[in-house]
Amino acid sequence: MSASVLTAVAWPYANGPRHIGHVSGFGVPSDVFSRYQRMAGNQVLMVSGTDEHGTPISVQAEKEGLTTRQLADKYNRVIAQDLQGLGLSYDLFTRTTTGNHYEVVQQLFLALHRNGYVVPKTTTGAISPSTGRTLPDRYIEGTCPICGYDGARGDQCDNCGNQLDPADLINPVSRVNGEKPEFVETEHLFLDLPAFTESLGKWLSTRTGWRPNVLKFAQNLVEDMRPRAISRDLDWGVPIPLDGWRDQPMKRFYVWFDAVIGYLSASVEWARRTGDADAWKQWWTDPSAKGYYFMGKDNITFHAQIWPTLLMGHNGQGDKGGTVGPFGELNLPDEIVSSEFLTMSGSKFSTSRGTVIYVRDFLREFGPDTLRYFISVAGPENQDTDFTWDEFVRRINFELANEWGNLVNRSISMAAKNNGAVPAPTAPQPADEELKALARNAFDTVGGHLERSRFKAAAQEAMRVVSAANKYLSDQEPWKLKDDPDRRDAVLHTALQVVSDANTLLTPFLPHSAQKVHELLGGTGVWSAQPELREVADLDDESIEYPVLMGDYAAEQARWGSTDIEVGRPLSKPTPLFAKLDPKLAETGPEWAPIES
Numbered sequence: 001m002s003a004s005v006l007t008a009v010a011w012p013y014a015n016g017p018r019h020i021g022h023v024s025g026f027g028v029p030s031d032v033f034s035r036y037q038r039m040a041g042n043q044v045l046m047v048s049g050t051d052e053h054g055t056p057i058s059v060q061a062e063k064e065g066l067t068t069r070q071l072a073d074k075y076n077r078v079i080a081q082d083l084q085g086l087g088l089s090y091d092l093f094t095r096t097t098t099g100n101h102y103e104v105v106q107q108l109f110l111a112l113h114r115n116g117y118v119v120p121k122t123t124t125g126a127i128s129p130s131t132g133r134t135l136p137d138r139y140i141e142g143t144c145p146i147c148g149y150d151g152a153r154g155d156q157c158d159n160c161g162n163q164l165d166p167a168d169l170i171n172p173v174s175r176v177n178g179e180k181p182e183f184v185e186t187e188h189l190f191l192d193l194p195a196f197t198e199s200l201g202k203w204l205s206t207r208t209g210w211r212p213n214v215l216k217f218a219q220n221l222v223e224d225m226r227p228r229a230i231s232r233d234l235d236w237g238v239p240i241p242l243d244g245w246r247d248q249p250m251k252r253f254y255v256w257f258d259a260v261i262g263y264l265s266a267s268v269e270w271a272r273r274t275g276d277a278d279a280w281k282q283w284w285t286d287p288s289a290k291g292y293y294f295m296g297k298d299n300i301t302f303h304a305q306i307w308p309t310l311l312m313g314h315n316g317q318g319d320k321g322g323t324v325g326p327f328g329e330l331n332l333p334d335e336i337v338s339s340e341f342l343t344m345s346g347s348k349f350s351t352s353r354g355t356v357i358y359v360r361d362f363l364r365e366f367g368p369d370t371l372r373y374f375i376s377v378a379g380p381e382n383q384d385t386d387f388t389w390d391e392f393v394r395r396i397n398f399e400l401a402n403e404w405g406n407l408v409n410r411s412i413s414m415a416a417k418n419n420g421a422v423p424a425p426t427a428p429q430p431a432d433e434e435l436k437a438l439a440r441n442a443f444d445t446v447g448g449h450l451e452r453s454r455f456k457a458a459a460q461e462a463m464r465v466v467s468a469a470n471k472y473l474s475d476q477e478p479w480k481l482k483d484d485p486d487r488r489d490a491v492l493h494t495a496l497q498v499v500s501d502a503n504t505l506l507t508p509f510l511p512h513s514a515q516k517v518h519e520l521l522g523g524t525g526v527w528s529a530q531p532e533l534r535e536v537a538d539l540d541d542e543s544i545e546y547p548v549l550m551g552d553y554a555a556e557q558a559r560w561g562s563t564d565i566e567v568g569r570p571l572s573k574p575t576p577l578f579a580k581l582d583p584k585l586a587e588t589g590p591e592w593a594p595i596e597s
Contacts, residue, residue, distance in 0.1 A: 002041045003290060006283040007034045008263040008333075009048035009088075010295035010303075011096070014075040015060040018082060019356045020371065020387070021349030024342040025296030028375040029455055031088045033292065033337070035508040035528070036450040038089075038553055039560040045283045047266035049094035049548075050076040053237040054255030055136040059176055068236045072097055073546065080547050082359040084531050086368045087511050092270035093531070093549035096238075096262055099540025100272065104265035105258045106241040108314050109230075111325025112191070113242070117313035118230070121190045125233055126154065126166045126181040128174060134233040135166070135174055135181050136255075142169030156301060161217060163226060163301070189240065190227035191257075196309040196318045197225045203308060203332065209452075211382070213297070214338045218304035228306070230257040260307045263293075264327065272539055273550075285328040292453070294337045304336045337453045340380035344387050344594065355594055357387075365590055369510040370396050370578070376459045376509045389589040397580045404466050404506070405577035407473070411495040412520050414478055416571040422496055422522065423489035424567045432494040435472045439465050439501035440562045446505050447560060455509075462505040469498045496521065497565045507558050513577055514558070520577075522569035529556040 010026035012018050018027075026048075034046045052072040061071035076095050083093060095101075112118050126135040137154035144152035145168050149159035154166030166172055167183050174181050201222045207215055230253060231240060237252030245251050264284065271279040283289045293303050309318065311330045316322030341348050344355050362371055374395055379385060415423060425432070442465050449458035473495055481488035500521055507514040511528035518527035531551040538544040 002043055004043045004282050004286060004288070005034075005037045005045070006263075006267070006289060006291040006331075007037070007044060007046040008291060008293045009046065009090075010293075010299050011048055011051035011259050011262050012079050013056065014050040014052045014072050014079060014095070015056050016075060017078050017358050017360060019349045019358050020362055020375075021342040021356075022296070023083075023086060023359055023371075024375045024379045025339040026294050027083065027086060027088055028372050028379070029337060029339060029381075029453065030294035031086075032372075032376060032455055032508045033294070033450065033453060034089055035511060035558075036447065036560065038556075039504075039507065039558050040447065041559070043282070044091070044553075045267060045270065045280075046089060046091050047093075047263060047270060048090060049092075049096060049262060049266055050079055051255065051259045051262070052076065052095055052097045053252070053258060055134060055139065055232075055234055055236070058133070058234070058236050059139075069097070077547055078360075080533060080549055082363070084533050084549055085363045086359060086371065087530055088549070089511075089529065089531050089551055089553055090549040091551070091553070092266050092273070094266050094269055095546060096258060096265075098265075098269065098538050098544075098546075100269045100538075101258070101262060101265040102238050103540070104268055105238045105253065105261045107326050108261055108264070108310065109253070109257075110241060111327075112310065112313040115313055115316055115318070115322030115325075116320050117192050117195055117309075117318055117322075119190050119192050119227065120187055121227060121229075122185055122187050123229065124165075124167050124183040125186040125188075126172075126183055128176065129179060129182050130177065135176070136232070137164075137166050139175045140166040140169065140172050140181055141175055142172035145170055158298060161220060161301075162224065163221075163228065186233055188229045189231040189245075191230050191306070191309065191313075193225040193228055193305075193309060195320050196312060197222060198319050199312055199317060200225075200305065200309055203312075204304075207335075210335055211338065211453075213340075213382070214300055214304060214336050217297075217300050218336070221301060221305045230254050256302060256306070260302050260310065263307075264330070269539065270550075273536070281328065284330050287331065289331060290334045291331055292335050292337055293333050295339070297338050297340050300336065300338050303333065303338075308332050335453070340382065341384045342375075342380045342387055343384055346386060357593055361590075361592055365592075366396075366581075367512070369513045370400065372509055372511075373400055373459070376455045377463075379456070381454075381456050389593070390586040393581045393583065393586040396578065397583075399463060401578040401580045403463065403470060404502070407466055407470050407495075407502070408499055408517055408520065408577050409574050410473065411469075411492065411499050412571055412574045415492045415496055416573050418485075418488065418492070419571070421571055422565055422567050422569045423493050425490045425493040427484075427486040427490045428494075429487075429490070431472065431476065432490060435468060435494055435498055436501075438468055439498045439505075442501070442505055443561055450508065459506075459509055462502065462509070465498065465502050465505060469495060469502065472498075493565070493567070500565045501562050504558065504560070504562070516577065518557075520571075520574045521565070522571055523557075526556045528558050529553045
């Protein structure tokens with residue numbers, strides 16, 4: 001029986017192109033998971049979009065001589081194109097500057113407000129002395145007053161994980177221009193986080209299957225729950241639908257508040273675009289549905305603490321109780337799948353520091369599947385991982401090219417040369433059956449790892465089948481069996497069967513080359529569907545157009561499990577699946593890449 005699986009993917013911020021550190025956290029893991037779930041027969045809804053509100057967008061727009069909307073339009077398209085190129089199979093990749101998103105955010109907020117989980121509070125806000133503009137908390141840095149870390153942000157210390165206010169920082173400075181911010185009194189709306197201390201703590205105690213780092217971090221947050229601002233003094237964001245607030249041009253929802261609600265609003269938009277406005281409920285209000293949230297570790301706070309409390313508040317399930325909001329009783333996350341950081345020379349990828357490899361540069365030079373494979377087998381799944389060109393070249397040349405590409409090429413080449421088609425297994429021997437059994441059994445093992453988002457273990461197990469098949473061919477030496485064509489055909493049939501099975505096992509990781517292998521084995525039609533970039537009009541304002549990623553994934557043929565290869569299917573000489581990389585790349589990488597120190 002199929003299950004409903006929501007894949008909620010962190011929203012990339014639209015103030016510039018994304019780099020490979022970003023997609024190692026939210027992008028590739030979520031797509032590998034979603035492709036596997038679809039192949040396993042489950043109903044997947046994979047949603048996200050570009051996060052487009054907040055002061056950082058305004059600051060970047062000024063730098064580029066654009067309006068905020070123009071900048072958001074520019075990078076929404078750039079990011080969508082890059083994610084399409086990477087093959088991320090979104091059911092909908094949209095944006096937060098839509099009428100649909102505004103409506104969903106405001107309705108969920110009103111439910112929180114009615115249930116008493118929003119409180120007004122006079123606080124201090126940081127402004128730039130030279131421009132008079134409000135500085136977002138994340139744009140203020142200083143020394144953490146709790147742990148002494150130099151480089152804490154105004155909203156949170158990444159070293160100790162504690163929530164902070166900008167005024168708490170020791171020697172605060174603006175990241176925009178280095179000046180010391182001024183702090184002035186201002187009234188804002190706050191999410192009453194302390195009113196969720198008991199309910200959130202109880203819920204987290206049931207999350208036994210989460211990655212240990214995520215669960216421990218989230219449980220630590222419950223120990224110090226303080227009200228958190230959900231509004232800001234700025235004119236670029238979702239308006240606040242309350243008397244006394246809606247008409248204030250410089251009061252908007254804080255960008256983090258509306259962004260996390262994007263998972264719900266994107267699901268609603270997807271339903272509206274597919275002709276069934278209530279279709280989203282299958283993934284949000286059916287208790288049997290499962291929701292998985294993918295992100296980097298710097299987003300754990302918002303997904304393991306903030307988003308669950310927003311859902312509880314809407315549902316009337318916080319410590320104060322309340323009534324169920326307009327969307328019905330919404331499901332809380334089943335798992336927060338957080339990756340660590342992909343670093344370079346021990347430092348986070350950073351555009352401002354010049355330590356950055358942009359996704360589109362990487363795709364142009366090496367194609368999507370090499371990056372997808374590297375992130376899957378050597379990425380920051382459980383700990384910070386340093387990207388090196390040496391390791392990248394080694395993985396691609398020795399694993400993808402020498403192991404997988406070589407197996408595909410020589411198996412199909414020999415069968416095409418000797419038979420012109422998939423031969424019949426006329427003289428099977430125990431070695432043949434042992435290899436085929438190894439490949440068949442791998443589906444349970446690899447699938448089990450993918451169910452638990454253990455991508456590295458899953459990819460390694462799939463490659464173990466590839467290595468065994470290469471050894472089998474070397475041991476059986478079908479090229480020496482000219483005088484025993486029956487045995488030769490049995491060996492080649494076995495090799496092709498295992499190539500087919502291995503291709504299925506690797507499809508979630510390598511969807512582009514999996515389509516090619518499907519065709520090299522004589523297959524036709526779509527094996528692994530790719531996302532489409534579609535130009536659409538805003539559902540609530542047809543004068544506004546923007547690109548979205550969607551796809552017809554139900555049309556693909558890939559299914560999880562071994563399928564007997566068709567005897568007699570015509571074969572032709574294959575082209576190489578992966579080109580080996582120049583070993584010189586291992587030293588400094590391409591000319592456009594930053595040089596590691």
